[in-house]
Amino acid sequence: MTATARKIAMLPQTVEDPRGESVVAFTPRAKPSARPLLQRLSSIGEKVLPPLIMTAVLLIIWQLAFGAAGSTLPSPLQVWTEANDLIVNPFFDFGSQDIGLGWRVLTSLQRVAIGFGFAAIVGILMGALVGQSVWAMRGLDPIFQVLRTIPPLAWLPISLAAFRDSNPSAIFVIFITSVWPVLINTAAGVRNIPQDYRNVAAVLRLNPIEYFFRIMVPAAAPYIFTGLRIGIGLSWLAIVAAEMLTGGVGIGFFIWDAWNSSRLSDIIVALFYIGFTGFALDRLVAVLGQFVTRGTAAS
Amino acid sequence: MSNYLKVDHVSKSFTRGNVVTEVLKDISLGIDKGEFVSIIGHSGCGKSTLLNLIAGLTQVSDGGVLLENREVDEPGPERAMVFQNHSLLPWLTVYENVKLAVDKVFRSSRSRAERHDWIMQNLALVQMQHAKDKRPAEISGGMKQRVGLARALAMEPKILLLDEPFGALDALTRAHLQDSVMDIHARLGNTMVMITHDVDEAVLLSDRVVMMTNGPAAKIGEILEVNLARPRRRLELVADRSYVQYRESVLKFLYERHRFVEAA
Numbered sequence: 001m002t003a004t005a006r007k008i009a010m011l012p013q014t015v016e017d018p019r020g021e022s023v024v025a026f027t028p029r030a031k032p033s034a035r036p037l038l039q040r041l042s043s044i045g046e047k048v049l050p051p052l053i054m055t056a057v058l059l060i061i062w063q064l065a066f067g068a069a070g071s072t073l074p075s076p077l078q079v080w081t082e083a084n085d086l087i088v089n090p091f092f093d094f095g096s097q098d099i100g101l102g103w104r105v106l107t108s109l110q111r112v113a114i115g116f117g118f119a120a121i122v123g124i125l126m127g128a129l130v131g132q133s134v135w136a137m138r139g140l141d142p143i144f145q146v147l148r149t150i151p152p153l154a155w156l157p158i159s160l161a162a163f164r165d166s167n168p169s170a171i172f173v174i175f176i177t178s179v180w181p182v183l184i185n186t187a188a189g190v191r192n193i194p195q196d197y198r199n200v201a202a203v204l205r206l207n208p209i210e211y212f213f214r215i216m217v218p219a220a221a222p223y224i225f226t227g228l229r230i231g232i233g234l235s236w237l238a239i240v241a242a243e244m245l246t247g248g249v250g251i252g253f254f255i256w257d258a259w260n261s262s263r264l265s266d267i268i269v270a271l272f273y274i275g276f277t278g279f280a281l282d283r284l285v286a287v288l289g290q291f292v293t294r295g296t297a298a299s
Numbered sequence: 300m301s302n303y304l305k306v307d308h309v310s311k312s313f314t315r316g317n318v319v320t321e322v323l324k325d326i327s328l329g330i331d332k333g334e335f336v337s338i339i340g341h342s343g344c345g346k347s348t349l350l351n352l353i354a355g356l357t358q359v360s361d362g363g364v365l366l367e368n369r370e371v372d373e374p375g376p377e378r379a380m381v382f383q384n385h386s387l388l389p390w391l392t393v394y395e396n397v398k399l400a401v402d403k404v405f406r407s408s409r410s411r412a413e414r415h416d417w418i419m420q421n422l423a424l425v426q427m428q429h430a431k432d433k434r435p436a437e438i439s440g441g442m443k444q445r446v447g448l449a450r451a452l453a454m455e456p457k458i459l460l461l462d463e464p465f466g467a468l469d470a471l472t473r474a475h476l477q478d479s480v481m482d483i484h485a486r487l488g489n490t491m492v493m494i495t496h497d498v499d500e501a502v503l504l505s506d507r508v509v510m511m512t513n514g515p516a517a518k519i520g521e522i523l524e525v526n527l528a529r530p531r532r533r534l535e536l537v538a539d540r541s542y543v544q545y546r547e548s549v550l551k552f553l554y555e556r557h558r559f560v561e562a563a
Contacts, residue, residue, distance in 0.1 A: 196386035199356055202374040204403045204454075214399065218390040293390075 074265045082265035090273075101251065101273045108239050108250045109277070111167070115174025116235045120228060123179045127186025127227075128216055137187070148180035152238035156245060166246035170239065177238040178231035182224070189223025190216055225289030232285050236278045251277075302329030303490055304353070304458055309362035311348055322348050324516040325362070328509060330458075333488045337501040339549065340511030341557070346494045349511075350462050353492065354380050366457060376404045379456035383463040385443040387435040387450075394431040397421060397450045404454050421453040422446075425479060441472035445479070452483065461493040465500065473497075474533065477504060485530055498553070502545045503531060510552045521552055 059076050066075040074082065085092065090102030130136050130144075155176050159169040193216065201215050217224070243252025251274055258266040306328040312321040322345040330336050338346045351357040353364055355374040364371040366378065379400075387396050397418045405414055422428040425445040430438050435446070444464060451459055461480075465473040481504060484491060495501050501508045508523040525545055527536070536542040 196382055196384060197388065199374075199380070199382065200386050200388070202356060203354065203376060203378070203380055204400055205375055206403065210403075215388070218388070221390075 074268065079265040079268050083263075083269045086266060086269045097249075097257070099249070101254065101270060104249060104251045104254050105273055105277050107248075108243060108252065111171050111243075111250070112174055112232075112235050112239050112281075115171040115239075116178050116232055118171075119175045119177075119179040119182055119231055119235070122175075123182025123227065123231070124186050124217075124224060126179075127183040127224075128190050128212060128220075130183070131187035131190025131220070132216075137191075141187075144180060144184060148184070152177040152234070153241050153245070156242055160246075166248055170242040170246050170250075173242045174235040174238050178235040181230035181234065182227040185223045185227025185230070186220060189220025192223070193219045221293040222289070225285065225293060229282060229285045229289065232281050233278065236274075236281055240274055303332040303334075303367060304330040304492075305365040305368075306330075306349075306353065307363050307365060309349075309352060309359050309364060311345070311352060311357065311360050321516040322514055323352075324518055326519055327362075328519065328522075330490060330492065332490055335484055335491045335493070335504055335506050336509060337493045337495050337505040337507075338509045338511060339495055339498070339501045339553070340517065341513055341553065342496065344511045344514045345517040346511055347462055350380075350460050350492065350494050353458075354378050354460050356380075376400070376454040377457045378460060379451035379454040379458075380460040380462060381444070381447050381451045381464045383466050385435070385440075385447040387443055387446055389435050392432050392434055393422070393427060393438070393446050394418060396435070396446060397453050400450045401453050417453060421449040424452060424483060425449045439472075441468050441476060444468065444476060448476075448480070448483075452487070452489075456489070458490045458492065461491060463494050463496065466496070473500075478533075480504065481529075481531065498546055498549045501549060502527075502542065503533060503536065508545075508549060510549065510557075512557050520557060523548060 063075050063077060065071075066073045067077070080087065086101050090100045090105075092100040093103065126140075130140055152173050155173050156169060159172040159176075160166070163169045163172065197215050197219055201211050206214060239250070240252040240255070243250040244256040247253050247256075251270055255267050255270050258264075258270065306326055309323060309326045310321070311323040312319050314320075326349060328336075338349060340346045348357060352359050353371065355364075355371050355378065358372065371378065387393075388399070391399065398414070401414050401418050401421075405417070409417065419428060419431075422431055425448050427442060427445050427449060430442060430446075435443050438446075444467075448464070464480075465476050468476065477500060480491075483489070484504075493501075493504065502525055505525050508525060510520045510523065511517050512520040523545060527539070527542060527545075
């Protein structure tokens, strides 16, 4: 090799790339703290203000619509006064059925955690199998497509009959509701693993377990997390409905109980709790998915 | 014949429904240890299929592939492959991509520290140690291909298979990588088989250029021995008489005798 050729070969990172991609990596970004404080505040305001204004507008419309005496539903001010203890203190505990909504949400979340946890494990494993094998796909996919359309509550009587107890039945309903999107998405993700990655695994002679953890799960992760996100939404839908029927402690049963004793304001507060919790669950899985799949999306 | 790698009367046909497409017909080729062989032909002639057969990623329909007199029928790290589109795993860093291969191949034979040194040594060989903690999305196309090459070399393969390794790169980057491959071949003496559709690349790098006829049922048309002294320097060769002749004979084969008629 001549001296020149050697020099060129030694400096690939600077000479090689005329498009300047590598240069971008080395240029430090301007630090956020360098921006003026006012500018940062205004950018936060741009995001926070619109939803605040819209919420206020909707509350005013609600107040105007149901504020009159003798209306069928309580107005926001009425809810605030009647259900004040539920709103300001989520975690009070005055005895068996007289507890804050935070406790009830946590009880429901515990059921969701167990049911959805099983659904995630079973869904990912079965999805991997179905995505991997053409015959499993042909045999099982039609069955899954039928089963997944069954509404959550339709499973409840059968699971009550099988488990003879309300708590495992509720958990089973969550499981059977949320397992399908996880399974079907995982299968789609596994089917879409590029042939290149399969070839790499084949050349390296990865065994099935190594292949599952090193190639399949990371490659299908974006699909898997889409399934998990749909699944957790569905399980939160299912738990409220299931608890209304099975009773015990839980946010769903609280609504049913409040309805039976005509505490409409309590129901409205509970709806807000359910909504915010569902939103938080969805965001949680989304953020987790972004964190886990941060390297997978671009190649 | 006691070649290192022996492709023995290999045929390959694909069956879809009741339509049988014969891709390769009766290919025989012997490659010696340390030899650099290029396979050139028009697109669709089955040269990638031939490489996949040697890699064991595709099964032969007839005949056999032998490496050191042992039949090849499945993929393995002793026939490492550099893929056209790098095939790095995007969720792993450069270092981890090579580590996956090194850990798999040398798990029982080398200690953790030895494996680390070996990974760094191979990254250094392709001048990529500076980017070891970057993910594939953060480095350029040429760098990805270097890492793919490091990953393949790190397996200490008996034979290195390169499937149009520089096809997706711009001309300048390609020239640098060709020089790197020549340098590595000179230093390590690997046996290499490369698929290419670039005449200059084939003549510059190879000891022999295998020219394939057009498919279907492609055969080996001609084999050109390239007797140019190594190390070869592209600038000096441009004016070299025999280099020009070699180049011309490949071009004549491709464009006069076996012109590509169908639309690609």
